[in-house]
Amino acid sequence: MLALALRSMRKRPGRFAATLLSAFLGAAIIMTFNSMHDTAGQPGVDSVSAESLSTAASVVGGYGTLLVFFAVASTLTVNVRQRSAEIELLRCSGATPAQIKRMVVGESVAVALVGAVLAIGPAMLGGRALLHIFQDSGQVQRSVDYSFGPIALLSGIDITVLAAAGAAFMAVRRATRRRQPRGGARKFFAYAALAVGVAAVCSTFAFSARDAALMAPPVYGAILLSVGFALLSPRLLKGLLDRLPLSGPSGYLAVRNMRRRTDELSGVLMPLILFTCMATATLSMQAVENDAIDASGVPKSIDAKNLETLNLVVVGIIVVFSCIMLINSLYAATTYRGREFGQQRLAGATPGQVLAMVGAEGVILTVTGVFFGTLAGLAGILPFTLVRTDGTWPGQGLGIWLTIVAVAAAVTLGTSLITARRALRTPAVAAVTLAA
């Protein structure tokens, strides 16, 4: 079965581009930060420098693993879904579910391995650059030399390959199983995430303004809230769609399509909500923190600087990964609809009307995602601001938020419209029969 896996990859390298890209980026980030462990572990590194380096490595390493898993899982789910016909054919030709599982897992392990090996070079450069940042800000002594050692290499490859294998296993299990309702578990996780999120946000008040860890509970609370909202989003979206006064043929179709596809749309809303929430919460909190430190008149401590660097890096990583996930799932969802677009065109829709419909759907998605992301973000920002300063509202939040919304809207609308345009290039009759 592995031979089949390798052959199917050689024939269709393009299909694995998204998985390869997320594995590559994930491995690069993990290796970059874990090489700080290697650097800190060298003989002759002073304890302050070593601690700065290790903290960065541990925090981002944890995030990185989770994100690699989610990103690879998202791309693989799409990949497996697109190949459902091929998988069905294999099943009809006598492949057992276990064999299909081995094939898909084998493929993704191979892709992840390639991605991880390709990431070694960039990770070395990135690690060197990161060390310079720490040195420039005085967090690490100038005398410390960069080292890319076994920890970086092994953790990078191991985590990426394991995450890919696990994600592939789950994706194929979902695909080879007959569809079954899964409302109960989803609802449970949604409410659990919301409950724990609220508890985490509330626990912010238990900290004092000077605590170094003050930022942690609201950020984790905000993440959990956004996951909860994303899980509940199908139902929330349905409620919104019922009240939407959209007229015109394109708006009419958009609303009716989305109402029937709300479950699939939650896959798109998840990265969108997470992106908005994380970027808004972290950046605003950092701005508040900076203002508070400036106001106190005391120069920034090394800990504070570490925290800032880490926050910005974490936001950067999350932004990149959410974008990959968002683009990938939107691309897949839209490509998948070539047949539907063809049917609409045969029923008398002009290409412009189809694009307008996709655009209307994109706007509704963006508004919903941004709304819940902002809600979750604010749930974290407000308690933090209350505890850290005397005010309620962060001073410079609006500009940050507008930029984030602009990025979210550009990615969502750009991806779906460009993909739809490409799908419309196939003649309507061909589009209808191709996927049939």
Next chain:
Amino acid sequence: MFRRARRTHESGPAPEALRLVKVSKTFGAEESAVTALDGVTLSLARGSFTAVMGPSGSGKSTLLQCAAGLDRPDSGIVMVDGAEMTGGGEAELTKFRRSRIGFVFQQYNLLPTLTVAQNTVLPLRLARRRVDRGRVREILTAVGLGDRLGHLPDQLSGGQRQRVAIARALVTEPRVIFADEPTGALDTRSARDVLRLLQEAVRVHGRTVVMVTHDPVAASYADSVVFLADGRLAGELHAPTVDAVAERLAHLGDDALMGV
């Protein structure tokens, strides 16, 4: 964009619902080129029910797609209801088709997210035309689905879906209805219902129906059968019977071999 042909009656409908003049279409590049249509000239009167038959690869689907404005011929003229279909983009062609042409496909092509009633009125909504609910109910009742207005396509049988497709093709009151193997995926009873509805569209509503099929039984419901072989017209049969059609179809290849 679309030239109106000279007419004897200024506002009345053209006597010919569909007219093809020397329509040719070739697929593929020079060496491996396949001529799907080779100068087909054809004229169908208003209110006629015509079946287009021929072996696989005879060009019957291409003929339908070129005539219906879904594909553009390499050369030749296509006129629907007296208006010539010229170049222009897809949007232009779509607008041309909206008021003149209705479709029925083998694979139904109903939108899975819309109910029976919503699917039926979709062409009207897309054209921003007024939706007369009473009329829609009437049409759906006429095809035997008056009690299924709120159902989704996947809650219906193949025959029922095809009847929704026919209702959708009728709702815009088009001049010509093109049906591409409308009974290809149906059992004999559902096929008979669908063919009777197409006959009714011609006899009761005065539409013109062009149906591509490979089934002599389906073709026998038409007023006449046009045979196609290797992209050319290969005869016509009026008031066809199943046996006559089958006989003619079986010997289509012989004529070509003899070089008629």
